[in-house]
Amino acid sequence: MPFPYAANRYREFRSRVWEEALPLAREPKRPNFDREPEMELQARWYGGEFGREFVGVDGERIEVVQFGHWNRGAGPDFTDAAVRINGELHGGAIEIDTNVKDWEGHGHGANPEFENVVLHVFADGPALSRFFTRTREHRNVCQVQLPQYAWSQGPPDFLPEAYPGRCVAPLSLMTDDEVESLLLSASQFRLQEKAERLRVMSRATSTEQALFQGIAEALGFYQNRTAMAVLAQRCPVSELGEMNPLEREARLFGAAGFLEQGIFDEALEGQSRRYLRGLWECWWKMRGGIESRPPKKISWKLSGSRPGNHPQRRVGALAALVSQWEALRPVWEQNVNNSVEKVVNNSLNNLRHPFWETRYTVKANPVSGRLTLLGKERQRDILGNVIFPVLIGLEPERWEEFTALKKVNTNHKLRRATLRLFGEDEERQQLFTSYYHQQQGLLQIYRDFCLEDLSECDHCPFPEQLAQWGQSKGRENSIRVSEAA
Template identity: 40%
Template sequence: MMHYRGLLSAAWDGPVTVAESPHPPLPAELELQALWFSGAFGRDFQDDSGATVRIVQFGEWNRSAGPDFLHAAAEIGAVLKEGPVELDLRPSDWEAHGHGADPAFEETILHVVFGSSGAESFTRTAGHRRVSRVTISRQQIEEALLRPRRETAIARPGRCVRPLGDMPAIAVASLLREAATHRAALKAARFLRTADAHGRDAALYQAVAETLGYRANALPMRLLAQRMPVAALRESNGQTEALLFGAAGFLSPDLHEKAPADTREHLRALWDTWWKARGRWESSHAIPWKAGGQRPANHPHRRVAALAALAKDWPKFRKLAFSRPLDVKGLISYLSKLDDPFWTKRHTLSSTTTARPVALFGKARAIELLANHLFPLALHEDEPFENYLKLPAGAINEHVLRCAIRLFGSEEAAATWLKKAAHHQAMIQI
């Protein structure tokens, strides 16, 4: 019988079936910054001098010019240092970007990079003070992204087409269970690293924001959740919606003037609230939203509205999300009924009303949240796998369908294994 760990070993170490291929390209710097801030790379490192580095506090996003993160704290060697942290793709970017001559970087305590420039160098400030440098390895990046070490794992086209197509059903079920368990463990570890860095509430908030973003806006939604933390929203005294839409960059002083008459009062109220708070929260670094090529119901405005609705009802949502055993029916019912009077029949802040109500969260997103974040954490905390296996699959997206056809030869042959969310995760993992 094929076992998942054996399959992994054969895939990465087998000399015949696998050919080396180039590493996938590095993610964009903004995504690497978001991963760093979330704690996805961990807390403990070693700098370029061999000293141990432990991140005590990841700080906060810089909203203007200067280092990427402010008010961070790190134990470097035996010394606690507080100050900014700068991230660059390469060590040479520090000088190439002019940081070494910029007084704004003088107090930087840590320079984080994601590759080597080849020649030996060190990071120094305008005052010629050496700054500890930490290099994040390719393996750390790929583990944080939950993606394989190589872009491809076959030597010739067709080599691994339908490897599960002729396996007995009992063997397929066993393999998929192992793969789903393995993937869930990786996802739980990622959640727990964020929880270690910022607390369980922040980890849950970032996870649900990422889920709401779908594929196109997962990173922008996570960035928004990092820049406008749930702890601040819980203390905002009814300003949640204005703070989130303002931090997202969706509010302007004349927005209400261009909007339909029945929305103007609401939009003006949002702006008036944001105008008073934006000095604390507004960033000069725009979030890269993608509005094109999506269903109107998935417009970024609606995604932010759903996050705001959850933040306003956080204690109830939190209780359901962390329930043990996981209250799947209760959570799906709660999220499916999540509502906001303004957004019931609107796609954007300034759109006209729709003929029919539009779900703010919806069952499919609820299942994605459960499969990608909540069940992995619950399994780590001793939830029976059988409970996970009961979770029905949501929509069969293109990624899952491609994996199923690759593994079983056709959609029809894979049909039995396309009904459960756990099996979707397993096929993606394999």
């Protein structure tokens, strides 16, 4: 089914299911702000994910004209910003907190460095009382509470291991074609959401920068997604593009915090030390204004990831990828006549890095063989999560190409989704996880229903409403016909 008609069908189905659900199941789940680290919120803000235009807490019309600079030292989070409030332009700083009360909790109200804050952005606040933001001089600061759509990526991964859900039975009664059309529609819907996020980010920065951040996030895997997003923001692709390869790498490694004395001391092996010294000699000349002080440093997660996914290797891969940026340009400039997958894979297969092809980290000894810098799985994720969402928005006929993209190795979330929806039916598990779009469809249903459910399936409206899926086809056709007319 062509893009975006299947997405519309799923969207309509999804809202109908929730409209007819029991109130308990329909209760919106509050985002868990305590789990949302402040830096992730700031990275999403700076990446333009929330857009530029807001309505303030007191109804003000707010436009962020300039996002400013991400402050690496003490003081407000973003300096030199420009914000239009009810038509009047204000220059100053922007402070971002997970909770509005953090302003006082962190002592900003008594701190002269926060006197020029023009906008206080926050995600959560007390439900029953109003909390004002005031400076040391008792100036009232305009407040913006972030819209909840930005938390659409779902809650963090804290669920217990999966068990087969109540929808296994009704799904088993559906034909393969019906299940395939459900997954395909859910996956089209998901792709549209990703495309929308990147489009909003592009408007706040540029298409290239949004793509660069998206690719960096994909390289960060689950553990270091935010850290890589922050790194991409602190090292914009437009600036990296003007540097030579050594400067580019020094900028990325320095901004990542990987050129500090402690890391140099850990690198016992001569070649590693020479590599780091070369980067350091370039970095120290440029680090003023870029280097972050402790509270604003990028925090990397090292536990739980494979050795080959160590963040130092991922940053090495990102540096190598920037060298291939021009080869990738035809993709987003819509100059590809044949397969996008081929063009992207050809460029990414060409990534080379003499040091990172033989090392897991700077302190590890070289390995004997050659390590792949960017494996097939990562390449497919970059295609499926970043490049196709952008491209299909511009060229809907690329949807067919997207549906030919093969699966990626299952991750824990996908395993849970498959088990919950198909139970122990191995044949169906395999049949409906062979392609990337099927996996994405499963993840979407898992997010929309399983992660919203608080009743061990008892109050989930999905199983009862599955019968409507077949009936919704007629409605979808009529939407399509009327849109075409």
